[in-house]
Amino acid sequence: MSDNVYQKLMRVQSKLKAPKNQFNKFGNYSYRSCEDILEGLKPLLKEVGAILVINDEVVNIANRFYIKATASFISIDDGEKIISSELAREEEERVKFDLAQLTGSVSSYARKYALNGLFAIDDTKDSDSTNKHDKDNITSLNNENKWTNPKLTDNQIKRLYAIAHSKGVVAEKVKSQVEKQLNKKVEELTKAEYDKVCEAYENIKVANS
Template sequence: MNIYEKLLKAQVELKAPKGQYNSFGKYKYRSCEDILEALKPVLDKFKLTLFIKDDVIEVNTRNYVKATITLVNIEKPDEIIETSALAREEETKKGMDGSQITGASSSYARKYALNGMFMIDDTKDSDSTNTHGKEEAKADEEKKQAFLNSKEGMIERLKESLSSDKLSKVLGAYNVNELWEMTTEQLKEACQKIFKK
């Protein structure tokens, strides 16, 4: 299997329950750690591994933590998929020092990068049940849309939506054997023809 097939299977198989409870807001949520714990056996099963890297970047004088998830096919290590997410550092937060603020932003960014990579739906998490999380929920939706418009996302949509006969016709039209061999522009063109009829 190529990495896109493995990612699709991992997305379908992954079950990341909401293992945390916020007693103040009275809601359940899943943390980055919950997702990673649920993900480990799935990665092992499909011979995948991932790396997480954080960078602090400045956007319009504000600091953001950019978390980048790199998924690697262990059987073909040159096959990788990356996705990123940003979380803004608050300038001050009551009861937290600078390193704790950065750590909280890192956890948030990592969680949303994982959500984007593995198509985890957070619509009933804290971001939608609390008024203070609307900005993050909007960012999450934007990240999901960005993923769907990325090469990985378009490949996934085509694989999920097309029968094997139609998929063969698409591959033949672009003279390739696998969807991942198509360029991003070719995938966009194919998606526009198929999904905007």
């Protein structure tokens, strides 16, 4: 008697290895992409007798358009399936992305986290959970319909302090200025606010010595 779809998925989950084959030079960390996960899955799917199908669709929620990625794990013996979905959209303020890049980035993000949910991959401690390749310009809506907003990484905060320091402003001064002007702590800044603060310090004129 062959395994049912749940037994097959359990076998794949227990054997799947998805190493972090990508490297972000700006943030100095490694991360895994959707493609890395798929490469790890292919031999396991063949081994257990299952296929994976990923579909994207555009949905409208509260007058905003989302990409909904659905990953379906299907047993080829009986057609039984288990699915996982993730919704994602672009941020209100798009930074250095044209529309084609943005759509591709949103799709990749949604697909990756749909796969994470289906195959029990935990990225919560991964630098990629806030990496600049996808989440800086994306907001997700998880399966419980709770908003998940990306937070600034430690490397982004260090970059801000480094920019300010190059203009003669120490970190403590940055913290006080942000709290005074925006009424929040540096680590609570949105990505759009962070970009504006970095730009403001970059534009400070320093007299030649």
